[in-house]
Amino acid sequence: MEKLISEFSLGLFFWQSAIFIGLLFLLRKFAWKPILNAVNEREASIINALDSAEKARTQLENIQSENQRLLKEARKEKEILLKEALKTKNQIISDAKKEAQNETEKILSQAQDTIQSEKRAALKELKNQVGSIAIDIAEKVINKELENKDKQMNLVNNLLKETDFK
């Protein structure tokens, strides 16, 4: 201990303190502050960059899932539309069929009616013509029969004879 105290040099202590304190203040102003600021800034910017990258990633993920969702929805919609279209098509076809059938039936029944009425008219005409022809023939026959008066008379007489009046 005594040796330590005897070795202690006040001059060296003075210069050491002066140099060290001088160095401390110089470095503080010209080195440590700019260095630490730069390092802190860099770290902050790295953290920011990481944050924004993370944000961009989540955004991208969101967009992707949104896209996926939209795609799914579109597919669903398409399916629904297709189904509806199919339904409508079937509906239309069955409606058309039904209507066609109805129409056909209607036309057929109309045709039948027409045929019936035509037939009736034709029959009527035929009846009329047959009647007049028959009358004509009958007239002609009668005319021919009535030409021979004797014979007629005979016949009438015969008929009269046969018929007994009571």
Add this chain to the structure above:
Amino acid sequence: MRKFLFKSNNLFYIVVIVLFCSPPLKAKDKEDSKDIRVEIKEYISHHLKDSYDFSFFSYTKKSGDHVYIGIPLPVIIWDNGIKFFSSSKLKHGEDVAKVGSNYYKLEHGKIYKTDSEGTIFYDDKHHVTNYAPIDFSITKGVVSMLLIAFLMFSLFRNLAKSYRETGGLPKGIGRFLEPIIIYLRDDIAKPNIGEKKYASYMSFLLTVFFFIWFLNLLGLTPLGVNVTGNIAVTFGLALLTFLITNFTGTRDYWLHIFDPLGSSMKWFSKILLYIVLIPIELLGLIIKPFSLLIRLYANMQAGHIVIMSIIGLMFIFKSWIGSPLSFGLAFAIAIIELLVAFLQAYIFTMLSALYFGFASEEHEKSH
């Protein structure tokens, strides 16, 4: 400017490497090994002390004259007015320096005022009784610290500038230094002081860490500086830790010292305990930084003693087996010292941060 600094840094490293390869110790070619032992011991104790000139090596001529190769440094002493002269005048204690009308002599690494003959008086405990003037010399340690201060300023100034140029990225050696700065911030300052208050202590922690580390590393070069193993330097560093700790101490910190039991006991029962407790707490205030200064001093001092002793063994063995073995050992120890250089800087910074943490602590409600 920057390019120049970079080149000069390279030059510095080359000089260090060349010096490291050169033989660190010139042994005298003498038969008597006891003489060598004594010389090595003196050499070590001389090396551990601060010196008035920046010597690289010394040797002794056949004629017995000592030759010192190095740079003389200015000596500044206060002896009824400032005396300013070159350390070459002191001639490593072999002659008296005449400054104005006064005579000074170097004895055991200290400057004493003497008569023109350079007589040194001793008391019965072999202490020098001559008048020792107040000494503010620019010694080898001061030059080393200035060198490291310049190096640190240029390194970290460049790092700070490189952020502005590259937009937030370090360049060159800054790539090596930046992780250490971030490590100090994230693993020393933040956990010990806390997220809220750590920022204001960062300048001190960073400066003290790199200052100690670089000086420790400089001590491992064959330049032979031993700054962090000097009690005055470690005292100065620990004193700053002590001052910062106590000047930034919060109310809770002082309450913890003067009222450690808080409201858990009635005041009259506390008084008896406090007669013992408060002096212990107050002593703790001083012991904490004191342990810092002793730890750093002792570790660096011991490291230098061990390395130099083992290097000295080479010259004692003087055999083809012993000398290479002790060289290998010295090499291994030097590598361990490289780790110790970092470790001691780390421990000093870490404990300083811990003490700052105690001082700046604020409880929601004390205890």
